[in-house]
Each structure stands twice: as structure tokens, then as C-alpha cells.
Amino acid sequence: MSLSPFHLAIPVYDVALARAFYNDVFGLEEGRSSENWVDFNFFGHQLVIHGHPKTPGQESAHTNPVDGHDVPVPHFGVLLEWDEWEALAERLKAQGIEFVIEPYVRFKGQVGEQATMFLLDPCGNALEFKAFKDKSQIFAK
Incomplete structure (x- = not known):
């Protein structure tokens, strides 16, 4: 089975903190970025963290x-x-x-x-x- 890379954008209420986590914990390679978002190579897939106010799901899962x-x-x-x-x-x-x-x-x-x-x-x-x-x-x- 040949898989195509997926694209997933997720909300983060602290872009700098989340960026450090994905860099330091997983050692992910960064792609394009701005002050409000960062692209990562997430095991061959495109994961994007986007600055966003805390969501209810992030408050209590x-x-x-x-x-x-x-x-x-x-x-x-x-x-x-x-x-x-x-x-x-x-x-x-x-x-x-x-x-x-x-x-x-x-x-x-x-x-x-x-x-x-x-x-x-x-x-x-x-x-x-x-x-x-x-x-x-x-x-x-």
C-alpha cells in the first residue's frame, strides 16, 4: 500500500512552547513558519501548529x-x-x-x-x- 502524506493543523495557545516541544522531544525538522504557525515533518507527514486561544478540549480532555x-x-x-x-x-x-x-x-x-x-x-x-x-x-x- 502506498500512502500519501497527510496534512494536519492543530491549535496551540503558546507557539514558542509547542515549537520547542516538537523540536526537542521528537527532533522534528521544521519547514516554513511565521510568528503564528510552524510546519513540521512529522514522520513524513505535514504537522502544522497554529497559534489559537485555548480550546475547551485543551482545558479538559x-x-x-x-x-x-x-x-x-x-x-x-x-x-x-x-x-x-x-x-x-x-x-x-x-x-x-x-x-x-x-x-x-x-x-x-x-x-x-x-x-x-x-x-x-x-x-x-x-x-x-x-x-x-x-x-x-x-x-x-
Whole structure:
């Protein structure tokens, strides 16, 4: 399957703080920018942070239960290869990142087994990083 890069623009109420987070925590390459927005290469996709007043979702996140955890909604992220996910999880732990849901393997030993972790950027945007043991399960019903 050939994928096209997606474009996602998210609100941040402190552009400088969010810019530092995406630079320092993930080491993302910057593209174009202005005083009010910054483009990032987010694992091959275009992520744009836009200055915006704090949203209700950033004030208090809604959650839905999944596999015994409260998953923040909305959230976004990227699917990684299993070894890339493990390396990212270790790197984030070593940086002392506070997780909403600590890195773990969901549905272990079952069809759809996946590694997942959730964290917030400094403006309250929820991110999920995951990997599937069997990539054919990504879109399975």
C-alpha cells in the first residue's frame, strides 16, 4: 500500500512552547513558519501548529474506555514499525515524558495485538503512537 502524506493543523495557545516541544522531544525538522504557525515533518507527514486561544478540549480532555484505559479524544499520531515504536518509547521515557497512558502492548497475544502510548503536548493536544504486530490488522474489521 502506498500512502500519501497527510496534512494536519492543530491549535496551540503558546507557539514558542509547542515549537520547542516538537523540536526537542521528537527532533522534528521544521519547514516554513511565521510568528503564528510552524510546519513540521512529522514522520513524513505535514504537522502544522497554529497559534489559537485555548480550546475547551485543551482545558479538559474527554476520554473513552479502551482496554481498561481512558483514551483521550480527540488525539492523533502515527503508526510505526514495532522496533521504531520500542525505540521511541524508550527515548521518551529517558526524557522523563509524562504519559497519559504509559507504553504497553494492547490485546497481547490476540488478533490485533498492538503497542500503544499516549502523551500530551504542552498545549494539551493528545498524541498516540502505535505499532501493530501484524500490519494486516491495521484496517481489519
